[in-house]
Amino acid sequence: MGFRYHIIKAGAGAGKTRKLVLKFLDVLFRLYKNRSEFFLNKILAITFTNAAADEMRDRVIKILKKLSIPELPIRDMEGKKIEEFENLLKTYALTKFDTSKILDYIIHNYSDLEIKTIDSFVNSLILSVPFSAGVFLTPQMDIANPEFYINYACDLLIKKYGTDDRTREVIDNFIDALLNERNEKISWYVKDDLSRKTREFRRSEMNLAEEIDFNFYSQIDSVIKDATFLKSVKKYAPYVALYKNVNEEIEVLKRKRRVVFIDELNMIARNIMKNVADPLIIFEKLGEKILYFMIDEFQDTSRVQWENLFNLIENALSEGGEFFCVGDSKQAIYGFRGGEPELFEDLFLKPPFRSISESERKTEKIEENYRSVKEIIDFNNRVFNSANLKNWLRESEKLKDYIDEDIVNKIGMVYDDSSQKVVRKDKGFLLVEKIEKQKGDEEGEYDLYERILKRLNDFRVFERFSKSDICFLLRKTEDVQKWTSFLLSKGIPVESTITTDVRENFLLRELVELLRFFDRPYDNFSLASFITGKLFEKVSGIDSEDFYRWIEKNKKYKAGLLYLRFKEEYRELWDMYFSEPFRAVGYLPLYDFLIMVMNKFRVYDLFPESTPFLKYFEEIVYSFEGKGISTTGEFLKKWDKRGEDEESAFILHLPIVTDAVKVMTIHKAKGLQFPVVVIPKVSLTLNDKIFKAEFMPHKDEGGIRFYYSKKDFRKGCEKLKEVYKKHLLKGLTEEINCLYVAMTRAEDELYAFLLEG
Known part of the structure; x- marks a missing residue:
């Protein structure tokens, strides 16, 4: 195909993945033709999801099968759809016997077929150069999801509340900050709020590929003189202090359990790239020499991911290799994972690599849409036209107090040349x-x-x-x-x-807080959590905000029992809904008690759309009762405990149809x-x-x-x-x-x- 630096910008349905597969096979045929040894190892195709990687591997195999056995009927591999790949064979004077040999080689060396996600490649890179990463990694070391460890660390921190003055102060300040948040949805179950905020702050660190400036927060009053700016940054100081304490617990757990978290891999890889001066060392450690880099959906690449790949690509290009990528800034929707579409636009405008000359560079826009019918394409062309979007932005009542002309123009630029041509003739x-x-x-x-x-x-x-x-x-x-x-x-x-953990369902969480209160009436947080939830708002007909205000008013009674105040002030609601289960808890079997509570609070009537979750919850409780877990307290221990055995019991799988x-x-x-x-x-x-x-x-x-x-x-x-x-x-x-x-x-x-x- 001639160009060593090839960037394709194309909208939805333009066949970007097809172009990537075509490029992959072009390089594959070229290396085979030149009798290149271990030719699979020289190519790396990067996708951003496992599903996309699986699909691309599948396409490569299907096309090679069709080229090897032309009479073989393969869905989506007939007529014009295979013609482009047949022309590729002619370009390199290859026959179906050659493609058969290539296919046989791939099957016998399938692990060398380097079509993988960016995370998978980064993982192999880290394991290949352990000491340079500043983290001792071995293949035996676990790469874990941080969720379990965040919850565990929050448990450990809460346990220190009664014995450690510093921890008590941090948690108290955190709770006060939450109570002052007008729009903050508070669970009233402290661990939930701790883990939620920890995840939120950790996500910021991972997405921005940087650590929180703890030093700044430790001296915030002395370094900022501007009163307005001080108010702005000081707002989240209690959360930062909380996160710092939870993070210290997490780091201890990681060392003890010998794990690193999957969301840290890119930052660890960045340390490798900084500490290894020569990319050849990395290739040597990886056991392969990658010369051809191909990247799908480049607009979703984060800056740290691009930094990790840049030197490797630069080295490959300096030795005659090639770089190919496809993307579309209009489909950049992974900003919450650190994706920066500006990186793709920069690549399209100017190559950042020194070893690429103007004659070796190609940038291409594809205007055709092979996916949709005329009716859909014409509508989208009108809606997502740059001028139309800019007019809407300027005229929107919702937006007029927030955006300026600069923002309008920058959004409009994303949709410049967004119009697509119709290819399909079908009626839609x-x-x-x-x-x-x-x-x-x-x-x-x-x-x-x-x-x-x-x-x-x-x-x-x-x-x-x-x-x-x-x-x-x-x-x-x-x-x-x-x-x-x-x-x-x-x-x-x-x-x-x-495929959901039912413990994340809002309705079941509220029900469990209610069960927790009946089991432990002294648990003010559980009662507060339930009465400020959606279920009780519907049952009582009282806005949950009223109960938030009532709790705030009764903060001075926090040393006493909140339910006694509730019983006194909302006697009718207490008698109608709470009184009977309150007396029955501990006397009825667990399953029967749950059914009583669900009927009493009219759960099925008020939330018919949650029927599958409610039925599954009943099944969980019934199965636990059959295993000897017969009290509300024992069930709550299972609900709260995190571990593989417990996790599987609460996962709702829809049947495969x-x-x-x-x-x-x-x-x-x-x-x-x-x-x-x-x-x-x-x-x-x-x-x-x-x-x-x-x-x-x-x-x-x-x-x-x-x-x-x-x-x-x-x-x-x-x-x-x-x-x-x-x-x-x-x-x-x-x-x-x-x-x-x-x-x-x-x-x-x-x-x-x-x-x-």
């Missing part, structure tokens, strides 16, 4: 319809779901297509759970991305396509997280600092104004990109519902 269908959100649609939104399902039935969607051809796309995981439950309740089989409707988040659907796509709620998540920007992690000179932003703060502080603008631009662009990804997944029919009210 598009429905974009406003649907009013009526009273009573909050939370479960059950009636809303019914009306959307009715509209789909009006068009006989489930009759005209196999259920496996239909995909519902949602913005949030909780919406996936709700729609999965709703469709199952209507007898529609579902293949969902949910061949012909089932798919329900998934937009992020999960990235790179996929479906004959029919339903988007039940078309909206930009223009929420307080983006606009109010009350929590803004930002990389400064000494490390990460956290800023609290208010409009009047920004008026008087240029630093806050600058940080806020970056935060807003990134968040708003990503929201528009999410909508673009959702609207471009459909092949034949698209049903999109715009929620009003």
